[in-house]
Amino acid sequence: MAIRRAMSGRIMDRTAVFGARYMSSWWRSVQPAPKDPILGVTEAFLADQSPDKVNVGVGAYRDDNGKPVVLECVREAERKIAGNLNMEYLPMGGSVKMVEETLKLAYGENSELIKEKRIAAVQALSGTGACRLFADFQKRFFPDSQIYIPVPTWANHHNIWRDAQVPQKTYHYYHPESKGLDFAAMIDDIKNAPNGSFFLLHACAHNPTGVDPSEEQWREISHHIKAKGHFAFFDMAYQGFASGDPEKDAKAIRIFLEDGHHIGIAQSYAKNMGLYGQRVGCLSVLCEDEKQAVAVKSQLQQLARPMYSNPPVHGALIVSTILSDPDLKKQWLKEVKVMADRIIGMRTALRGNLEKLGSPLSWQHITNQIGMFCYSGLTPEQVDRLTNEFHIYMTRNGRISMAGVTTGNVKYLANAIHEVTK
Amino acid sequence: MRPEFTSPSSSSSSSADRRLNALVRHLATASTVSQTTVAFSPTSGFHGDSVFSHVVRAPEDPILGVTVAYNKDPSPVKLNLGVGAYRTEEGKPLVLNVVRKAEQMLLNDKSRVKEYLPIVGIAEFNKLSAQLIFGADSPAIGENRVTTVQCLSGTGSLRVGAEFLARHYHQKTIYIPQPTWGNHPKVFTLAGLSVKTYRYYDPTTRGLNFQGLLEDLGSTPSGSIVLLHACAHNPTGVDPTRQQWEQIRQLMRSKALLPFFDSAYQGFASGNLDEDAQSIRMFVADGGECFVAQSYAKNMGLYGERVGALSVVCTAADVASKVESQLKLVIRPMFSNPPIHGASIVATILKDSNMFNEWTIELKAMADRIISMRKQLFDALRARGTPGDWSHIIKQIGMFTFTGLNSKQVEFMTREYHIYMTSDGRISMAGLSSKTVPHLADAIHAAVTRMS
Numbered sequence: 118m119a120i121r122r123a124m125s126g127r128i129m130d131r132t133a134v135f136g137a138r139y140m141s142s143w144w145r146s147v148q149p150a151p152k153d154p155i156l157g158v159t160e161a162f163l164a165d166q167s168p169d170k171v172n173v174g175v176g177a178y179r180d181d182n183g184k185p186v187v188l189e190c191v192r193e194a195e196r197k198i199a200g201n202l203n204m205e206y207l208p209m210g211g212s213v214k215m216v217e218e219t220l221k222l223a224y225g226e227n228s229e230l231i232k233e234k235r236i237a238a239v240q241a242l243s244g245t246g247a248c249r250l251f252a253d254f255q256k257r258f259f260p261d262s263q264i265y266i267p268v269p270t271w272a273n274h275h276n277i278w279r280d281a282q283v284p285q286k287t288y289h290y291y292h293p294e295s296k297g298l299d300f301a302a303m304i305d306d307i308k309n310a311p312n313g314s315f316f317l318l319h320a321c322a323h324n325p326t327g328v329d330p331s332e333e334q335w336r337e338i339s340h341h342i343k344a345k346g347h348f349a350f351f352d353m354a355y356q357g358f359a360s361g362d363p364e365k366d367a368k369a370i371r372i373f374l375e376d377g378h379h380i381g382i383a384q385s386y387a388k389n390m391g392l393y394g395q396r397v398g399c400l401s402v403l404c405e406d407e408k409q410a411v412a413v414k415s416q417l418q419q420l421a422r423p424m425y426s427n428p429p430v431h432g433a434l435i436v437s438t439i440l441s442d443p444d445l446k447k448q449w450l451k452e453v454k455v456m457a458d459r460i461i462g463m464r465t466a467l468r469g470n471l472e473k474l475g476s477p478l479s480w481q482h483i484t485n486q487i488g489m490f491c492y493s494g495l496t497p498e499q500v501d502r503l504t505n506e507f508h509i510y511m512t513r514n515g516r517i518s519m520a521g522v523t524t525g526n527v528k529y530l531a532n533a534i535h536e537v538t539k
Numbered sequence: 540m541r542p543e544f545t546s547p548s549s550s551s552s553s554s555a556d557r558r559l560n561a562l563v564r565h566l567a568t569a570s571t572v573s574q575t576t577v578a579f580s581p582t583s584g585f586h587g588d589s590v591f592s593h594v595v596r597a598p599e600d601p602i603l604g605v606t607v608a609y610n611k612d613p614s615p616v617k618l619n620l621g622v623g624a625y626r627t628e629e630g631k632p633l634v635l636n637v638v639r640k641a642e643q644m645l646l647n648d649k650s651r652v653k654e655y656l657p658i659v660g661i662a663e664f665n666k667l668s669a670q671l672i673f674g675a676d677s678p679a680i681g682e683n684r685v686t687t688v689q690c691l692s693g694t695g696s697l698r699v700g701a702e703f704l705a706r707h708y709h710q711k712t713i714y715i716p717q718p719t720w721g722n723h724p725k726v727f728t729l730a731g732l733s734v735k736t737y738r739y740y741d742p743t744t745r746g747l748n749f750q751g752l753l754e755d756l757g758s759t760p761s762g763s764i765v766l767l768h769a770c771a772h773n774p775t776g777v778d779p780t781r782q783q784w785e786q787i788r789q790l791m792r793s794k795a796l797l798p799f800f801d802s803a804y805q806g807f808a809s810g811n812l813d814e815d816a817q818s819i820r821m822f823v824a825d826g827g828e829c830f831v832a833q834s835y836a837k838n839m840g841l842y843g844e845r846v847g848a849l850s851v852v853c854t855a856a857d858v859a860s861k862v863e864s865q866l867k868l869v870i871r872p873m874f875s876n877p878p879i880h881g882a883s884i885v886a887t888i889l890k891d892s893n894m895f896n897e898w899t900i901e902l903k904a905m906a907d908r909i910i911s912m913r914k915q916l917f918d919a920l921r922a923r924g925t926p927g928d929w930s931h932i933i934k935q936i937g938m939f940t941f942t943g944l945n946s947k948q949v950e951f952m953t954r955e956y957h958i959y960m961t962s963d964g965r966i967s968m969a970g971l972s973s974k975t976v977p978h979l980a981d982a983i984h985a986a987v988t989r990m991s
Contacts, residue, residue, distance in 0.1 A: 147707050150864035153871055156658060177654055185652040199646050200639060203632040204843045204881075205624060206836075209603060242691075242874035249873055258594055276872035379591075393655045394879035404591060415597040422600060423725035424698050424873065425691035430843035431880035 154272055155512055162510040170508040171530060173521035176324065176489045177393055178456055181523045186456070188391045190448040194438040204430060209418040211240020211399075212433035218440035219399040222356060222363055223370060223382050230374065230403060237413035238401035239421065240428045243393075244354045245273060247383030247400035251350060252281030253420045254402075254413075255315060264350075265306070265316045267291075269514065271324045274317060274352070288316070291326045296482035296494055298328050307341045316342060320353035320382070321366040322488020325516035329359070329487055335369045339376045349373055350381040357389040359488045361457035363450070379403045386436055388489065389453055395432025456520075460489065463522040467491075470531030478538055491517040499537040507533040602721050602961055609959040617957035618975055620966040623773065623938045624842055625905055628972045633905070635840050637897040641887040651883075656876045658867045660689020660848075664882040667889040668848040672802060672816050672833055679823050683856035686863035688849050688870065689877040692842075693803045693834030696849035697726045700799060700830045702869045703851075703862070704764060705731030713764040713799065714756070716740075718963065720773045720801075723766065732764070740775045745931035745943055747777050756790055764797045769831075770815040771804035771937020774965035778808070778936050784818045788825065798822055798829040806838045808937045810906035812899065828852055835885050837938065838902055844881025905969075909938060912971040916940075919980035925987055938969050948986040956982035 152160070158174030172183075180186050210216070216238045220231050230236055241247035255262060264278045267290035278285050288310070289302035307316070318338075323329055330338060342349055351370055357363040373380050385398040400417065404410040421427070439445040468483040483491050495503070495515035503509040509530060511517050522530060599607060605621030627633050645651060659665065665687040669680055679685050690696040705711060713732045715723050716739035724734050737759070738751030756765060767787075772778055779787060791798060800819050806812040822829050828851075835846040849866070853859040870876070888894045917932045932940050944952070944964040952958040958979060960966045971979060 147858070147861045147865055149861045150868045153658065153867065156655075156871075156876075160657075175655070185654050187651075187653055191653070195646060199642055203634055204638075204841055205632050206603075206622070206842045209600065242878075245871075245873070245875040258591060273871060273875065276868075280869075280872040387655075392653055394653050394876070396874060396876070396878040402591065409592065409594070412594050412596040413591055416594055418600075419597045420729075422694075422722060423729045424695070425845060426694040426722065427843070427845070429691070429845040429878040429881065432878065 158510050158512055165508055167508040171526050173511045173517045176518050178520040183523050186391055188452045190439050190445045190452060191435055194435045197438055198434050207427045207430050209421050209427050210414060211428040212437055215433040215437040216240055216399055218437055219384055220401060223367060223384055234407040235404050235410050236401050237404055237410040238399055239417045240433055241398045241400045242396045243387050243398040244383050244385030247398045248277045250400050250417055250420055251381055252278045252283055254417055256281045256283050262315050265310055265314055269325055291328060298330055300334055304341055312346045315348045318349055318351050320351040320369050322355035322359035325490050325514060326492040327486025327488050327490045332368060335372050339373050343376055349378050352383045354385040355388055355488050357453040358457050361454040392432050397432035397436055460519045463519050466527045467522060467531055470528055471535060474535045476535050489518055489520050491519055493517050502537045503533055509533055605959050605961055612957055614957040616978060620960040620970040623967045625969040630972055633840055635901045637888055637894050637901060638884055641884045644887055645883055656879050658870050658876050660877045661882045661886055664689055664886040665848060667886060668833055669850055672819060672831055673823055674820055677823060679852050684853050684859050686851050686859040688866050689882050690847050690849050691845040692836050692847040693832050696832035696847045698730055699869050700832060700849045701727050701730030701732055703866055710762045713766055714759055715766040718774060740777060747779055749783055761794050764799055766799050769800045769802035769819050771808035774939050775941040776935025776937050776939050784821055788821055792827055800831045802831060803834040804837055804937050806902045807906050810903040823852055828854055841881045845878060846881035846885055909968045912968045915976045919976050923980055923984045925984045938967055940966050940968055942966055944986060948990050951986050951990045952982045958982050
């Protein structure tokens with residue numbers, strides 16, 4: 118009787134210890150969420166028992182033995198900082214030192230803009246956090262604006278601007294037939310967007326396609342974006358990783374700065390310093406003058422405070438220790454080049470192997486594309502075959518993380534790809 | 540037709556102007572560039588106008604702004620009683636010995652990597668955090684009815700929980716105590732909830748307005764979310780008694796109000812971890828549901844590492860699992876996955892019984908020092924014959940004392956005595972030492988007798 122009364126929802130004295138089964142949950146109608154398309158791949162990989170399994174899913178660097186890498190410069194920095202400092206709260210805007218060094222990487226070591234203090238910048242939770250802060254900022258100060266996102270892009274970009282409640286549009290980017298850039302259509306989309314739209318650009322090593330505009334193409338993109346008065350927001354998650362040279366990888370940004378754009382940049386140290394789990398990044402917004410930069414920074418902090426109050430200190434300390442020590446910085450630059458070179462080497466090897474197998478298809482795009490990812494052109498069905506028959510894990514859009522390719526598995530991978538595409 | 544340009548107004552664009560001119564001349568001869576006039580809209584960077592010109596400077600955060608002001612003050616007797624970060628007798632920040640030990644262990648473990656954590660964070664950390672707050676023998680844990688996700692300290696846990704509620708819960712209003720931590724309202728409104736208050740602090744008694752609390756919670760719509768400070772209420776230090784908690788629980792369950800606990804001071808209030816978790820455990824024991832935001836900022840001194848956890852206690856295991864999957868959808872577009880360092884330290888300590896014990900001893904020492912500061916301040920005011928009843932200083936619990944001083948008195952104390960505190964009269968006892976108590980007592984005495 119008591120159970121029936123309880124279940125009918127009538128107000129009762131619930132001071133008695135009820136078993137869980139007598140109370141209905143508020144959350145019964147909550148649907149199970151779909152697995153994250155990217156991170157779900159690694160979960161599936163880990164669960165696979167096969168000795169041949171290959172993980173070319175998530176974009177985390179692996180050495181030639183397929184092992185994750187902690188950079189030597191990072192180990193050295195951690196030894197330096199352990200036991201020395203306290204763990205007090207950082208300011209809301211994060212580590213000033215880390216931000217200063219980070220801006221130099223993006224804007225240039227001797228950038229006038231930095232000297233003139235025109236850049237509003239805060240430490241952010243890696244690239245995701247930087248994009249999210251910017252999206253929230255965009256929503257707050259341009260509530261009627263929308264963001265133009267390339268097709269395709271990192272899947273989480275859509276989630277970020279959606280959760281910030283900024284409406285999204287897309288612009289042409291990848292050209293499936295040539296497995297390159299759909300430049301004419303991209304320029305058309307820039308021209309057709311209403312004046313003053315917000316455009317998301319990948320500064321280098323486009324994720325997931327690996328297709329970057331050439332320098333000349335970037336200049337033209339800059340010109341048209343300027344003509345329309347659009348706002349250019351750069352997501353730079355792979356500086357140093359694309360060509361092996363951070364300065365070279367910042368070329369697109371530098372072109373825009375030369376052309377006078379007031380840009381925004383999301384920077385991440387997840388890949389280029391191997392600090393993935395530390396969540397270290399930076400959001401910067403170039404302003405007219407110092408006064409405005411102060412105002413914008415204060416507003417960015419107002420968005421960070423109710424999200425996480427202030428950012429984590431450990432990763433930021435590693436970054437600032439490395440970048441402010443000339444020897445450690447030199448070591449870092451060397452290690453970044455090693456990582457980038459290994460990936461470039463694997464591109465050559467994978468393409469070479471496929472051609473040696475006599476594949477009827479063109480695999481030129483493997484070496485044309487740049488950065489961590491290769492947009493293979495494989496269909497979801499072919500990807501499923503790779504997973505089910507060969508225990509090869511990648512995202513269903515055919516994106517291969519080249520960082521997961523090693524001299525040990527490149528032949529096996531080439532064979533498998535050949536099998537499902539011949 | 541050649542594109543036209545207007546001269547830029549700011550000097551910094553003149554070189555950009557020249558380059559753009561050169562570029563367009565170059566491109567204008569190419570057939571790929573369409574022959575349209577280059578129109579500079581107001582948002583064009585070329586003019587030197589920023590799209591964000593209309594952004595005004597935000598006011599300083601009232602709590603963190605206190606430390607900013609303190610840092611600027613050159614006075615040798617200045618005292619920072621603003622932000623709630625623990626200080627030693629020497630006025631220094633403290634890294635617990637056991638934390639240093641854990642850090643060394645992590646550093647020496649060459650097999651450790653810095654890979655991305657899963658979206659929900661370190662599994663071991665989550666499990667141990669749930670055990671810490673709910674009790675290792677909690678039936679909710681035993682029955683797999685709890686989902687715990689690693690978040691960025693208390694703030695991050697509150698925000699993730701609130702975003703989930705804004706999306707999935709039928710009631711979009713959260714009731715917060717009057718007063719509460721300054722950051723609470725913004726956390727909830729930015730998450731998409733609306734915020735209302737319930738009476739909590741009684742300025743006349745400097746204690747709990749229990750009648751007002753019961754009345755206000757009693758008149759909220761059924762199913763509303765209610766924010767509860769698990770212990771050591773911030774900023775007042777006023778906590779309900781055990782019996783009062785029981786009454787609150789009964790009232791809330793009878794109206795199906797959803798409890799959202801903010802637990803930022805477990806172990807810091809009484810010095811005993813289990814004792815400080817009693818309010819939460821009472822609610823969990825009745826089989827009902829609740830949200831809990833846990834922070835390790837104070838009790839493990841991990842402030843800047845941003846370590847915390849959000850737990851959702853559900854009535855069934857399958858529900859908890861579904862809830863977890865939806866929490867991931869909140870987290871992924873916010874920061875993808877949580878920071879590894881601080882949570883690794885916590886897990887290292889919690890899973891080792893020796894280190895755990897060491898921690899409880901260091902934690903009790905911090906709590907005891909604060910209790911001692913309360914006693915010393917109370918005695919010092921009594922010795923000066925400062926008018927008023929100051930017993931609330933020793934009755935209140937946790938890091939803060941709500942002195943009852945008004946903003947004019949606070950301003951006076953800052954100006955004349957270089958005491959830095961929030962304008963609501965809240966002082967962080969953790970910022971006091973035996974050496975500085977006399978100075979504070981003088982300041983309070985002066986403020987009370989010379990300003991009303």
